[in-house]
Amino acid sequence: MAGGSTTTVGHSYPRMEGRAKVTGRAEYIYNMRLPSMLHAKVHRSPISHGRILSIDTSEASAMPGVHHVITGEDVKKVLPEPYYGPAFHDQPILALDKVRHFGEPVAVVLATDPHIAETAAQRIVVDYEELPAVFDEVEALTSDVIVHEELKPAGTFADLKHLAGKRDTNIALDYHLQHGDADKAFADAEHVFEHTFRTQQTMHTPFEPMVALADVRNDHATVYSSTQGPSFVRFELARLLGWPESNVRIKTAHLGGGFGAKVYVKVEALAMALSLIAHRPVRVALTMEEQFYTITKHPSTFRIQSAVDKDGKVIGRKCEVWWNGGAYADIGPRVTQKSGFTAAGPYDIDNVAIDSYALYTNRPPAGALRGFGIPQLVWAYESHTDIIARELGIDPIAFRKQNILRNGRPQAVGTIVKDGEFEAVLDGVAERMNWNRPFDKGSGTKLRGRGVGLGFKASISPTTSSAIVSVNADGSCIVYCSTVDMGQGSDTAMAQIASEVLDIPIEKIRVVNPDTDVTPYDMSTLGSRSTFHMGHAVRLAAGDARDKLHAMAEEVGMPEGSNAPLPELFIRKFGMRAGAIVGSANYIPEFSPPNYDTGQSTNATPFWMIGATGAEVEVDTETGQLTILRLVNVCDIGTPINPIVVETQISGAAVMQLGFTLTENMVIENGQLTNPSLADYKIPGFFDMPDTMENGYIDAVQENGPFGAKGAGESGTFGVSPAIANAIDDAVGVRISEMPITAEAVFRALREKQGKPLEEN
């Protein structure tokens, strides 16, 4: 099925909704209003950990224009078990008894005017008994501060069952992998290396902040939400309500960015509960600031050790990773396994031991963010790999190639690699950077260096996508699927696939916005899974429709080869322009679950995503100021469905990771988040762009992918951070082991190297 000559797939198309977007007319949930709707404004905790002693809502309730003031206890009256979460049912819709992080929702004001709701929300008075808090993932391991007295796994996952009822621990989930005999490798090694790397807490900042409008009537709830996962939101709200899923309807439009922030339940449960109580439609629209309290990216600490033989072959690696999941689990604990098993890097290492822990702390919750833990891991293993190469006096690219994972070899999880073009991706970067030519290292106080980073990710597995493809009597076609287009261009890709299979021009194809009453189940739009999983479902559903059309043609005496236009076929069959031919399909890839004790699986993922970055930097040794002269990002994305959109995905991913590398940092001081705004939390702008940037992909085919394609949304993030740290080391001989890499961090490291360290703040 891969490659070959295609007419639509593999060609560049402008995005289908592009015209609506450039004229300002695209639909977003943020634009939506409902008749007789109330606006909700959330009162949030000003402390990181404490017991709620009392909530005084009298002044807020007395304000003219205020309809309701609602607390956690009010929610409990209508929803007796108001806790949600995909892996653990630990998050209350509004705080009950305790608050566990700064900015946690405690109460809500409903008013017809959002400004009145906002003023009233500030007049709610909450009395707390403040408790000690823990913010650091390593401290949380042994701290006396316990964030959740008891673990509450969701129960739907077999591998979480053993955690139910576990008390007095901050470890939400642990994962262990054994491949070969790591201890023996370290005993046999010629060289042993050990380093520790850390990453900071950051946030997605989607430019359409999270928003949900709920309209609950009698026994039916409709929620309009900017969600990446309408099927999961339906499942979870139905569970909270104790209703069948058919009584809960979730609708989305185009999303103004997601990046993982809008997967699983975010503001939907709150909006639903409020509408249930108020008997009116309710709009919960977060501000940019409030998003920082809602979901973030895990801070992490990673201790990595390597055993290397006399020839420079890495024979063993031990990885210990601690993930800071914040106060509520969301999907965060899943990084321990889903990302954890790649912690030893894209290398062919016979002996690997991985221990990976998700910790509860009193930070805002951490969940999925573009790469789901992978960028944190690559930061560590590619910095570490570079240090080893330098210390052994081997060229960093040559050292990587000597150890690189190749097709046909087992990855540490025990799965044989197939269609993973690690070496070609690395070569792609090296070539574009002219790695083998002399490099101008600068002079005086402006010194230059270059570095690379190579990372990879497994696809989340096993997950299901379903699709329906309906061919209309005029020969046009509608694709029904719950993949959410949040800017990645999935609508266009799905239309291309349907067009290709059915031979219907793409202009005649429409892809319906997800609506759980209309579009069938999809696990979620996350983890770069849609092109592969939904791509297959749409391909198969379109194939089903095509087969039915062929049968119908046969039946009416217009067999294959007669080339009758579709409208004629329908007229022959139905006597007039009427009827519809509907194809459908479910797709789930093959998978074998990992052994609980060893973490080993013979088939852990349907495909591997691979990305590498090369960076050339200039360091001002007088100030630590860093200039990114050049950033080269190359990925293995199989064969792209829509090349021009994929290029933008790669550059967008790389620049997002550039922000996480250089400037973005959620700063917590005295238990308070000090910078929850785009003014103080600095994401990259036009002036932070590298002087030049190249984004590309290698020629590749994912044999089991739809038309040779696989996911492409995250691969551009993988190599960015270590490439920059490695380039800094190359330029000035200092090693930064903690992100973000600010000018101050570089300057401190330079002074340290000169034996003149700066004082701590």
Place this chain on the structure above:
Amino acid sequence: MAKHHVETTINGEPVEYLCETSQTLLDVLRDELGLTGSKEGCASGDCGACSVTIDGRLVCSCLVMGVEASGHKIETIEGMADGENLHPLQQKFLEQAALQCGICTPGVLVAAKSLLERNPDPTETEVRYWLAGNLCRCTGYDKIIRTVMDVAAEMRSS
């Protein structure tokens, strides 16, 4: 408190509306007039998604009060295309995939148009400088810069 009666011109058409003292021009455009093309990314002047021009001057409409529009000429994204005919910037953004989620796009287009009206032959640094008030979380900027440069060249030659 009584609302304010405001008369102004938006995209060449006379418009009147009532607004609260506390409403920003962005609130008025989106909530009172149904012009949802201008986006609210931050409501604090940091992202530029709400960019419009007032008498040709580029502003963040979330930092302008609704009452301040009185007697001025406002241009928004909705006025950029000429009926079915897209402005060259809109057309090229589409063709070259210089947008993804589209939230920043209206503001970026309004700002880029305002740049090219002042400076039809900008250097890349000038493009970056002029657009520095517009943030984008999706595209990585690379294609935006190149597309604006390409449109400038195209418009100069036509």
